[in-house]
Amino acid sequence: MRKDIFIIGSIIVLVVFAIVIFTNNSKKFSEKEQVSPNIQNSGKNLEEQQEISPATQQKIIYKDCGTSDVCFSTYVKTCTPAKATISDQELTYVETIKGYKDNNCILNLVYTDSPLSEIIGKEMDCGVPKTNLDNFKNYLQGEMMKKSCSGSLIDYMVQLEQ
Numbered sequence: 001m002r003k004d005i006f007i008i009g010s011i012i013v014l015v016v017f018a019i020v021i022f023t024n025n026s027k028k029f030s031e032k033e034q035v036s037p038n039i040q041n042s043g044k045n046l047e048e049q050q051e052i053s054p055a056t057q058q059k060i061i062y063k064d065c066g067t068s069d070v071c072f073s074t075y076v077k078t079c080t081p082a083k084a085t086i087s088d089q090e091l092t093y094v095e096t097i098k099g100y101k102d103n104n105c106i107l108n109l110v111y112t113d114s115p116l117s118e119i120i121g122k123e124m125d126c127g128v129p130k131t132n133l134d135n136f137k138n139y140l141q142g143e144m145m146k147k148s149c150s151g152s153l154i155d156y157m158v159q160l161e162q
Helices: 001-034 069-076 130-139 140-148 152-161
Strands: 046-053 057-066 082-086 091-101 104-113 123-129
Touching: 057 091, 069 082, 069 091, 069 130, 104 130, 104 152, 123 130, 123 140, 123 152, 140 152
Parallel strands: 057 082
Antiparallel strands: 046 057, 082 091, 091 104, 104 123
């Protein structure tokens, strides 16, 4: 009888121990997958891409946001170099944060796929003041976009309005 109680007690201890170990490992695993509470990137690890800046000839290391616009928008807030490829309905474009120039964060947009073949490959650079980085999408609309952006894409857009 005593031996049976010892065996049952041992089994209970092992089961409780296994549950505790499993719960702790699950927490550690989910913590490792999170990049940051503010950055979501569809489960991909953020990788870095390197490029030489034509303007400064310095190496720029971009955070790779994959296809996450949320990740990209988070990096815009601090003007940290990053890239994302965004597909929105039938359009696909690459957005890049190039860094600061003259107190403006330079954002680049290049269309890579579109039913309107004239815009594929066209790009624009837009300067966003530090004070507007939190709401850069609202800032870069209408007349402000025309004033803040330059390049073949914005030129084409202005030409379509005329």
